[in-house]
Amino acid sequence: MNTGTVETVKEEDINEEVASISQLLRDGKAFVMRNVTFVDFKRVLEERFSTGAFAIFYDVGRECGIRSCQRLMQRHPGRVGLLEAVARYKRDELWGEFRFELDKDGTGEVYVANCFEARQYGPSKQPVCYFVKGYLEGLLSQAFSRPLRATETACIAKGDRECVFQIEQKS
Numbered sequence: 001m002n003t004g005t006v007e008t009v010k011e012e013d014i015n016e017e018v019a020s021i022s023q024l025l026r027d028g029k030a031f032v033m034r035n036v037t038f039v040d041f042k043r044v045l046e047e048r049f050s051t052g053a054f055a056i057f058y059d060v061g062r063e064c065g066i067r068s069c070q071r072l073m074q075r076h077p078g079r080v081g082l083l084e085a086v087a088r089y090k091r092d093e094l095w096g097e098f099r100f101e102l103d104k105d106g107t108g109e110v111y112v113a114n115c116f117e118a119r120q121y122g123p124s125k126q127p128v129c130y131f132v133k134g135y136l137e138g139l140l141s142q143a144f145s146r147p148l149r150a151t152e153t154a155c156i157a158k159g160d161r162e163c164v165f166q167i168e169q170k171s
Ligand SMILES: [Zn+2]
Pocket: 115, 117, 118, 127, 128, 129, 152, 154, 155, 156, 157, 163, 164
């Protein structure tokens, strides 16, 4: 059953969440996935499950965002510091350049330049960053302690300059 919460946050998982990427690779706690492999991974799911693949990426991203936030909050209890840390970690991990422009209630926009999910996806008529959309939704809902919804309104796969996610109150 999906409860959307993690019972306990393990110290070793927190350390892994905040370690540098070079340290993680040295310790065997991370591995490299090439952009080309990630695109293959995405395309295979899309071929098998059609638009169901979008829901899979979104759901996985959302749960990862919640869990990641629960770990990060142990080191960065303040919201401003937390979002700065997320931007720094994700830049270092080459997920993209995250910029949060949010009001006190968590609504607003998140800009992601060079988003890994769209980087090599190729031309698309619609936004493709379902994992990142879910990740942001989970992360921000957790950080702001309220249900928020993310919608991707611009995407580099569509030819836009950067990916943009609108964050709204979930009705
Ligand atoms: Zn995108």
